[in-house]
Amino acid sequence: MVTNAGARVFDEVVRAHPLLDLGKQYADLLAALDRGEVLRRALALVAVGSDVAWTARPDVDGVLTLEQVTGDWTGVLRALRVPPNTGLTGKVFRAGRAEWVDDYFDSQKITHDFDRHIATEKVRRVLAVPLLRDGESLGVLAIAPREGGTFGDRDIEHASVIAAQAALAVSVAERARLSREIAVHEERRRLAADLHDSVGALLFGIGSGVADLAESAHADPELRVRLERLQRQAMDASTALRESLRTLRSSPAALALGVALRADCSAFTDRTGRPAELVILDEEPPELAPSRSDVLITAVREALLNVEKHAHASALTVSVQRSSSWLTVAVHDDGVGLGPDHAPGVGLTSTAEALGRLGGSVRVVSDPDGGTIWRARLPC
Known part of the structure; x- marks a missing residue:
């Protein structure tokens, strides 16, 4: 235990040696860029006393796995898989809103697929909140007290605030991880x-x-x-x-698109001397079949070539974003925009046909603030 006197001494040492404080800040930053550490800290904030708490992470099929568990006695909850819409955890993930049961075993609001696990841990009630970021559910955070009682507004608000902060931190951590892997x-x-x-x-x-x-x-x-x-x-x-x-x-399928687009941006900068930045707006892009990925990469290269030849731009950004079941890649330059008599050329027409065969589309418009936005969409 650190005494008040000890804390004062530590503060004085930090003031005398700023590098110690800088080291602590650096350690905190590294922790903030690690998904596991982010979630462990979130659970430490919601779980008190004899509470059990966990976070669940979805796979591509919506099946959740309890990836972080704290306060458990038996280990039966660790790595537990939760199919979609089962139990309170699965229900909250599907609904995207907080739910709770004050008497787990008598509740009619949930399926009871995991009664044995909950009983083994002697849990009495459960509160679960989604980890939401930009409307997308990244998982679920749940707290499960062993003592009876009811969840009040303050409990729900407290858990929801922590879940929102954790979702933001997880999103940042996942993007940092993706950037590292691409690098x-x-x-x-x-x-x-x-x-x-x-x-x-x-x-x-x-x-x-x-x-x-x-x-x-x-x-x-x-x-x-x-x-x-x-x-x-x-x-x-x-x-x-x-x-x-x-x-x-070679690169994993989930990284192949990002790796190829980053290389294309670098090649554009090498050729033209103008900066081209890749921005991936999701923590992890979807895996595409090589044939579909090749069509999309070829389309982006055609767009970059058009910017190089016609836009007179000083910079451009390539962004990748998944929304629902669509993948959108946009090339946004700050050049002269489209002329009043603009008509699609052979390259854009070929791109539209190639994407159309896969159920996708491409569109080019002038940005009201200047420049051109080329946007391709493909089902994923």
């Missing part, structure tokens, strides 16, 4: 390119040189055999290198 995959692609240009070229040169020597070694059969063996080894090394480069270049 890692970009670095892997850069390393792959460097290895291809250096080691790959060196192995090719060695193999070609050995092949030439083997051709001229007719007078010495033993030397010819040894040279042919070296040639095969160089070929094997080249094959192994190609496989390694393919692995380095």
Whole structure:
């Protein structure tokens, strides 16, 4: 336990050594960018005494998994999977609003799929609130006291405020994680390119040189055999290198779109000297089949080329956002906008046809504040 005197001494030390306070701020920032730590801190704020509390995270099918649990005695709740709309947790996730039961086992408001788990933990009542951010449910936060009683307005408001703050922090943490992973995959692609240009070229040169020597070694059969063996080894090394480069270049399906678009933005900046920024507005873009992702990436490249050729822009932004069952990618430049006699060219027409075959669409409009907005939508 820290005494008042000890706390005063600590404060004095921090004032005398600002780097200690800076270190603490840095540690807090790192914690804020970690989803698990964010949720652990949120649970610590809602759970008191003998309460059990948990957070649940959805997968792509809407099945929730209890990812963080605190105050439990038996472990039966940990990693528990909750199908959509089952139990109070599933109901709250589907409805997107706070719900509670003051007598869990007698309640008619919920399914009772998890009565055994709740009884094992000796829970009496449960309050659950959604983790909402920009209208999207990122999961559920729940508190489950073991003592009887009723939830009042203050309890519900307290849990809702903490859930809202946690949802914001989770959203920031997930975007930071995605940015880190994209950066890692970009670095892997850069390393792959460097290895291809250096080691790959060196192995090719060695193999070609050995092949030439083997051709001229007719007078010495033993030397010819040894040279042919070296040639095969160089070929094997080249094959192994190609496989390694393919692995380095590959990225998970959920990151492939972000990695490709980030590379295209960088290429635009390299070509034109004008900044192009990628903004991913979701904590994790949806996974697209390679054929669909390729169509979308090709469409964006066509849009970037049009900006380069016609917009006279000083900067542009490429944004990616998922809304309901649609994925939207927009290219927004600050150039001259569309002329009054603008008509779609061959590139835009081809893009519209390609996206249309997949149920998507593309539209180009002038921004009232200046510039042009190119927007493609694709079902996901």
